[in-house]
Amino acid sequence: MTVPFSFYSHIMNRKEVITIEKTVQMNSVTQAMRARDILKASGIRSKVKRITSSDGHKPCSYGLTIYNDFDRAVEILRDKNFNFNGRAFGGRL
């Protein structure tokens, strides 16, 4: 059976949605980049991005999208005294 492209597209979009939900809000772009580098040293991929004011966040915020090992990532950052400015999208903080 041939699977229509739209099906894969749907799956891909769902994956993107899941990824976006694992973004934590950071206090500043510097903190976000530092967090990214710390996670990278522990084998966790992440990306710094500007986050929107949706989901209760105030404007002018940077976030860190974490692609794998979310809970471990949060633990690592907490150990390094990172203060997440607000809650994560999707993840537990």
Added chain:
Amino acid sequence: MIYLDNGATTFPKPQNVTRTTLSALKYYSANAGRGGHRLAMKAAEIVYNARSNIASFFGMDDPSRVVFTLNCTTALNTVIKGIVKSGDHILISEYEHNAVLRPIEKLTRSGISYSVVPVYEGDNDRTLNSFRENIKQNTKLLVCTCASNVFGIRLPVERICALCHQYGIITCVDAAQGAGLIPFDLSDSSIDYLCIAGHKGLYGPMGTGAMLINTDILPDSLTEGGTGSNSAQYNQPEIIPDRFESGTCNFPGIAGLSAGIDFVRNRGALNIYKNEIRHIQNLYELLSGDNRVILYTDYPDMDHYAPVLSFNIKGFDSEAVSEILSSRYDIATRAGLHCAPLAHKAKNTLEIGTVRVVPSAFTTQNDINRLVSAVKNIK
């Protein structure tokens, strides 16, 4: 031109510095930390990489503890005015620049006192005792240069800061003249704040400097304003570096400063220091053979001196000598008080000033020889 005014700012800048600065300005000059578009994020990345580069160069592992300032003066003002309150006492050395003296002098109108501590050239133990003797019950802050910008005299800042910590005194080192030459490892140091100029021994562009925070005690902010973070708050963010970095940063300058640090890393700070002090030692030897020349320090060994030499010619004003060197021989030196009246008071040169010579990584022995030849011809 033979440029020997590197104590004011290094010239020429290394090629990678001019290239990186220009490239940042030309291709990436969005506002770092103010937006989410591709160019703003690229600019933010460049600034962050510069922060990381500076942090690691000075032995720190947290880039957010590097606060960019316009120059060393702004960094020093931030520490001085942000730490002390009415009734506090400050210790400074007798070789401080006006970047330290003037903000502190102004604070005396707000009930703050200070002591100028004598320094004993070549005798670090005695200098240390001198600082100990001047500590008071209410001494809150030490501000001390790592090397005189006029006479090159080095102060044992690590020992002085360790002493001050024994008395609970916050320590701040002015490394304007030493950063890029004198090694600092803040991971194992009693220095709480290291203030640096980016455009001198670190070979960055003008308009760059930094305050390196090596303590959990934070000064009040010197200026408040937009930081690109927590914008809904009416109050200045507490988080560093944002707390101290209001307004748009000097993005191309910061990119260039990072390139300057790369230049110093590649050459090796110690190698640069050795070469420069050798030039100063040669100059000292050659000038000391001329009985018309007045030198103000002992022979400049590396343990006790930074590569800075001041001199005068008997019967000549220092400004006149510097002017002759410039106009007749195209040699750039600096004359006068070098914004450091305390240092000149210590050496009795407050009335006449001195001619100051500071080499850089690009200075050659031929440059020094031509300077000596020119000095001998001034009559």
